[in-house]
Amino acid sequence: MPVTERVVGQQALDRVTAELGSLVGDARVNFDQIDVTCTPGNLVEVVAKLREAAGIEARFFTFLSAVDRTAFGGEERPDTERGTPLEVLVHLYSPDHATHINIHVPVDQADPRCPSITSVFGGALWAERECAEMFGIDFTDHPNLTNLYLPEDFEGNPLRKAFKLPTRMVKPWPGAKDPEEAAGGGRG
Template sequence: MSSDALEALTAAGIAATQSDSFSPTAIDVPAESWVAAHEVLRDAVGYTFFDFLSAADELTDGFRVVSHLADFWGGAHVEHLLVRTLIPRDKAVLPTLSELYAGANWHERETFEMFGISFEGHPNLIPLLLPDGFEGNPLRKEFVLASRVARPWPGAKEPGESDHAPAHGAPSRRRTLPPGVPDPETWGPRPPGSPDPDPLAPAQAAATPARPRRAGADRRTRKQAEAPPPQAPPADAPSAEAPPAEPEG
């Protein structure tokens, strides 16, 4: 069925490419053919079920918008298909699919508020999940993760490590910050109109206080330093070797 989808799109004059690297099969189409491609897949191929629509921030490549369609045929058999397109960051706009698939309505609203992608022709493109007055698009890579600034980054340590690990244990990794989180020393409210953090900037190491030594470790070190050095046995001391075995009769 995925080959039928590619053939139908090609026959309709849409420059589509197919990827089978992962399941389900994905078909990439140009942004200007976004609606036309879905119309062909629905009417000519049979992908009549719309499951979801979302996006991914690909940084300098732009935003990759993805829809998941399904075709129920042959009883319990279901054919799945991903339809993808790439749009630039400075012009994050696509035509709406809500006239083809009614279920796309709320998915496009969520994608609009989370990524800032507009869907032209949408009947009610308003925020769906975020509270009133929320500023920014939280799933963009440049969005400041304020909660990560206030709490330790969970990837700072290996599993099983803690702040109470023995002094002789292996040291934990340096606490780092994910992309989009400024250094704690300089983070704070930004003046209106100031640029957002660079989403491509490497993570900075967070300043963390040195771990205090445990009292038990200090006592062990002191006892080892005060213990007398081992002495060699005297030259005339009896050998500790086992006596020779008696010969058998």
């Protein structure tokens, strides 16, 4: 149905924080979209509430993915705010109010676990499988958490920043940089 009442920006943020209260931590407006942070334990409740709450009705599951922020800012700009090292990202949309909600769920870097939201949004089945293999995140109580894209014997989690593409790695220049360093003083 066409958008009945457009709720974006501060108004949407007010509604979301009023509905979720202490279930979420940090909440802010980000380019007319709502960013909230919640713990893995609260995720299913948060998602279910956002879907049902009057005035929000985020009934549409847009996507689920993850972000590995360990390389944030790179080596040249270490001062850039790093954020959480590893987080699951759920995006919901309200077709009635045109409200976009990004739910950031920081998870443990060494043993990442997150409950599955498939009980609320069936469409998350594949997204969680993709996320699991690409980031090594365990979605507990997912009905079938097998690899979606990668072969079963694939090692590593490709979308983690620690996973380097061999063809893209900067290789050191094989020769000597200074003529003096080279064998024979650069003349050999």
